[in-house]
Amino acid sequence: MTELDRDLREAVDALRAGQLVGLPTETVYGLAADARNTQAVARIFAAKGRPADHPLIVHLASADQLDDWAREIPEAARRLAAAFWPGPLTLILKRQPDVPDAVTGGQDTVGLRVPAHPVAHAVLSAFGGGLAAPSANRFGRISPTTAAHVREELGDAVAVVLDGGGCEVGIESTIVDLSRGVPVMLRPGRVSASELSRVLGEAVLTPEAPDATAPRASGTLASHYAPNTPVRLLDAAALYVAAAAAARAGQRIGVLSRTLIDDAPAHGSVWLQLPNDPVGYAHRLYCDLRRLDQCGASVLLIEAPPQRAEWRAVNDRLQRAAADRPADGEGLPKP
Template sequence: MSMILKVDPINPAAEVMKRAAEVIKKGGTVAFPTETVYGLGANCFDKSAVLRIFEIKRRPPDNPLIVHVSSLAQLDLLIDDNVERAEAIIEKFWPGPVTLIFKKKAEVPKEVTGGLETVAVRMPSHPVAKMLIDLSNVPIAAPSANLSGRPSPTNAQHVIEDLYGMVDVIIDAGETPLGLESTVIDLSRDRPTLLRPGPATVEEILRVVPDLYVPDFLFGKGQVERPLSPGMMYRHYAPNKPIILVLDENKLDIVLMKYPDAPIVCPEEMVQNFYGRRIINMGKLSKPYTIAQNLFRVLRSLDTLVADVAIVVGLPERGILFSVMNRLRKAASQVIE
């Protein structure tokens, strides 16, 4: 059985959090909320505990983990790199939903990094995540707390659905505020490179990192040979039900005729376009962060519907919706362009 600890998301009780921290110290696993999604955490220096994460999630061993820190002193334990080029990003986005990739120190196990000589690091802003790291007194390696390939968890119930009985502790602090995994920027190469879009948008990052490189594979073009950060290669974020993602609106009517009973996933502003069909409202285009926050809950809800497939309407790829579309491309069984 998994121990479930319920805490206030803003003012978590230290006595309760100490119980979870003791599990981390003893080599156990703890699912905990961050501002992005729930993470499945373990001591990043404990190889056995890290391997347990991969076993629980059924995660490919070459898919690197993100290490979560609560201070720059902990960052120093992990990286063998010049942090000067990262100072502007850290000042702007830490604590927050941005992961940075650096060259790693030898002490960081390769089990954490998928065999790479780099390590991905983030300083979360969620009070529960910060307290857990502080009380554990160690950086915590933590991918999303779901079975690999499934939609990421944005509340404790999602974690329970996927991992109950396998993880030692689940900290329940309600819904995560942002609902999408962190933005990942690789600083280990000559030019800063975006490897995963997230809540910190490309437009925001470019103001701080004008020479940011945004590779074609983030737009669904081409592929990488091996994952350099989480979420790069494998099919991710997918419900069990097949999804057809329609990017070309001129082909939408053909898809609708082919699947007359399929539910339609679309923004609130488009609901009237599908009169008589089952609609799953993603949120408002006029408030795009609502779509990001709802995305994984919506994808998980598709598995409760009686239907062979679901149709998802493509969104404009700008701002936070670029990050949403990145997830939808990876979740889709078929993309119609």
């Protein structure tokens, strides 16, 4: 038996005992518990400090388990599952009556997905049931993309942390609501609205403003994915001006940029450059945000990505991370 086999067995035993497991997926690391065990699910909420009415996503080993958790499943759901599962897509569907309220936040809907990570698949297959698995971090904070992130943030609250390496996608799954007759994207992710529309043969709605009639879903609150350090989103020119002013004042800042600035004012600051493509940027975003959050900066400056469809998911995460940002100019010296 290999070390991984032993770790997998330990993780499955812990899940069956109602404990929490740090689970790697292709998106981010999840904090997994038996979705049918209300006491185990309660441990997720306690460990994360998560509001009780905020629903969880149930992870399944395959689409064959869909009917165990959802009812009135539309053909659109079958088509999307066939096209994108295993993968970074969550479907919101009418729930079966026996799905615990603790998982759904008391709603008549449930979020379901089949992750693509081989370790997650092995655990789910061996466990045999659904696992509720929100991101393995304190509620509203930066999602973890390595096993070390999970251990640093949640410590002894997690019985087992499986190390599956760095997450390939790096941001959370796309969430599509199929519970109201029309497909609606509630959270953007790696799977885009255009890809969904091509499979369905109809447009997927992508509302810009919050929809009061939509089911509550993971990661859709105004402030989310946030570092402890205040965040400001700026265009490249404004970022350079703010960084230069901070350097003159001897203020320590953290910077995430996409464009290479040869004469960046680095005094008292930490600069990280992310790839100038949305897939590469998403892959590194949370890891680099965590690095900057730990560098002792008074504020984090992020160069805002383009407002184009392919950047929608990244912009969504950054705007939520910066939702509690200081007022313009607050915390920064004047240019």
